[in-house]
Amino acid sequence: MxxxxxxxxxxxxxxxxxxxxxxxxxxxxxxxxxxxxxxxxxxxxxxxxxxxxxxxxxxxxxxxxxxxxxxxxxxxxxxxxxxxxxxxxxxxxxxxxxMGPGLNVVASSRLYGGTVTQFSHTIKRFGWSAKFVDFDDLEAVEAAIDENTRAVFCESIANPGGYITDLDAISAISDRAGIxxxxxxxxxxxxxxxxxxxxxxxxxxxxxxxxxxxxxxxxxxxxxxxxxxxxxxxxxxxxxxxxxxxxxxxxxxxxxxxxxxxxxxxxxxxxxxxxxxxxxxxxxxxxIETLSLRMERHCANAVKVANWLEQDDRIAYVTYAGLPSSPYYDRVSRICPKGASSLFTFALKDGYEACVKLIDSVNLFSHVANLGDTRSLIIHSASTTHRQLTEAQQSAAGAAPDVVRLSIGLEDADDIIADLDQALSKACA
Missing domain, CATH: 3.40.640.10 (Type I PLP-dependent aspartate aminotransferase-like (Major domain))
Structure with a gap:
């Protein structure tokens, strides 16, 4: 010992x-x-x-x-x-x-909107470029790598949808390419x-x-x-x-x-x-001194909120990987065994206008462009964090116009759910 x-x-x-x-x-x-x-x-x-x-x-x-x-x-x-x-x-x-002039990075299409913008536009000023690929399609990832590729880039849990990347499979591809x-x-x-x-x-x-x-x-x-x-x-x-x-x-x-x-x-x-x-x-x-304690509560609250949303008739779908219905659920135990964090999205059946009304109706949630706070946060990604992306890029990233992003905080889970419930009642009336 x-x-x-x-x-x-x-x-x-x-x-x-x-x-x-x-x-x-x-x-x-x-x-x-x-x-x-x-x-x-x-x-x-x-x-x-x-x-x-x-x-x-x-x-x-x-x-x-x-x-x-x-x-x-x-x-x-x-x-x-x-x-x-x-x-x-x-x-x-x-x-x-x-990197250097003429070289490229192969990046996941499921990234924070600011990263997509940085890779799509800003790095071009250095003479670099990025290729965006669906990282669930391993053959496409491997095919995108060429003699000028110098890195592969992804998020472990993608923002905004909370999708989990198969890091073992992606690293095997980058290893074979020597990058x-x-x-x-x-x-x-x-x-x-x-x-x-x-x-x-x-x-x-x-x-x-x-x-x-x-x-x-x-x-x-x-x-x-x-x-x-x-x-x-x-x-x-x-x-x-x-x-x-x-x-x-x-x-x-x-x-x-x-x-x-x-x-x-x-x-x-x-x-x-x-x-x-x-x-x-x-x-x-x-x-960082309290990171583990906070992440346990973030994950526990997210599971409760995501389960409640999934059962609500006003919701089209919920992307939280910690739900058994998620296509990424099996990756949680292998990639993120202690939990799927607390960032995810959900789509409203009533579309974009309902999303706007929902965000304008919350009380406990803070409408800010951030995540990972002690406070629960809400935002409409397509018009903010992913605003500079094309419609195709927004869709690929999981930030469609009918989608709302949540970062679940450390408040009492019942209070978080109650705030969403009252806001949904106003948004979908």
Whole structure:
């Protein structure tokens, strides 16, 4: 028993957190500083040459942020992690060392609308492109990969519908192609799903959501599995070839399993500058301490609400994967054995106008563009989070005009249901 690894509940509190060496403070301090004093000139040179690990400037490294990075790497089972200012920033940081002009990423068609927009339009300014594929069609995923594909991207539990991706099958495809699988694990969190155990190379999060859990700060993180051979096929020169800015240093040769982590800090944060501030890191650390407790309640409430909605005659369908009627129900026990999270959609038989009336009639629910809060949240995805998508993209993502998205919070489940019931009565009158 003495050699047994600590459990998740212990790690979410203690990983990365040590008493402050200067003051003995038990909670991770907020190191609110821009720069750090070097011991001497040789120390400064060693840090800038990546010959020694330490703190230079808070755009790159900060002790509060470092504690959060260690905690996230530990909870996801990764070798290292790099935090940044948002989930969108994390996605860009994950792709940045892998991509180049003329290269592409094969992505699931079931993604958060902002991600679809980022991949459809913004990354084109770098000369990159994305191919969107139904990830339930494994043959189509494999066929979409070509000689210029440098990554495969999906969400473990897709936003907005809560669809669960078969990560084992997708990772087998990316492995055969010799390219990394990047998984957005925002909706599941590492408590419900650990994508690295299913073959993911990199895991990204919007820490804004369930990890922080209370809608106070934005933040993103990329977790590096440390398991990918960046030098195997010559497709990733940023990792395997000499880096001019560091006098010919080769990241994979020098840092081994931490090659991506060091590259993301030394080049990604240095040049893209999407730094997570220490105050936000502190709030996120506090949120993670109760992650498992919150996720259990989120899932339990979601099951109750989804079951109630499915039995209501005003509802056309409910997409929650935790329902036995869901085509993704069998994946829950394999991919997310502790639950299917609390994000899902439902369609109203009376269509779009009823959706609008419903949202305008809720009292307990908050009508906001967020998810994973302690509060229950509601939104019409087609006109907001997925507004910039084409009708075909909206349909593929599960954000049709007759669909409402729910993020079930931690309130009493009966109160959540009562609010939906009274709002539905007004919307479908």
């Amino acid at each position: 003495a050699d047994k690894a600590p459990g998740f509940d212990t790690l979410q509190i203690h990983a990365g957190a040590r008493p402050d060496p200067a003051t003995g403070a038990r909670q991770v301090p907020i190191y609110q500083t821009t720069a750090f004093v070097f011991r001497d000139a040789d120390h400064a040179a060693a840090l800038f040459n990546l010959q020694e690990v330490g703190y230079i400037y808070s755009r790159l490294t900060n002790p509060t942020v470092a504690a959060l990075q260690e905690r996230m790497a530990t909870l996801e089972g990764g070798a290292g992690a790099v935090c940044c200012s948002s989930g969108h920033g994390a996605q860009l940081m994950a792709l940045f060392p892998l 990394p699988l990047i998984v957005d694990n925002t909706t599941a969190t590492p408590y419900l799903c650990r994508p690295i155990e299913h073959g993911a190379t990199l895991v990204v999060h919007s820490m804004t959501k369930y990890l922080t859990g209370n809608g106070t700060v934005t933040g993103g993180v990329v977790i590096d599995s440390g398991k990918f051979d960046w030098s195997a096929n010559g497709k990733f020169p940023a990792m395997s070839e000499p880096e001019p800015a560091y006098h010919g240093l080769k990241f994979h040769e020098t840092f081994g399993p931490l090659a991506f982590t060091f590259n993301a800090i030394a080049i990604g944060l240095r040049d893209l500058g999407m730094t997570l501030n220490p105050q936000a890191a502190h709030y996120t650390l506090m949120g």
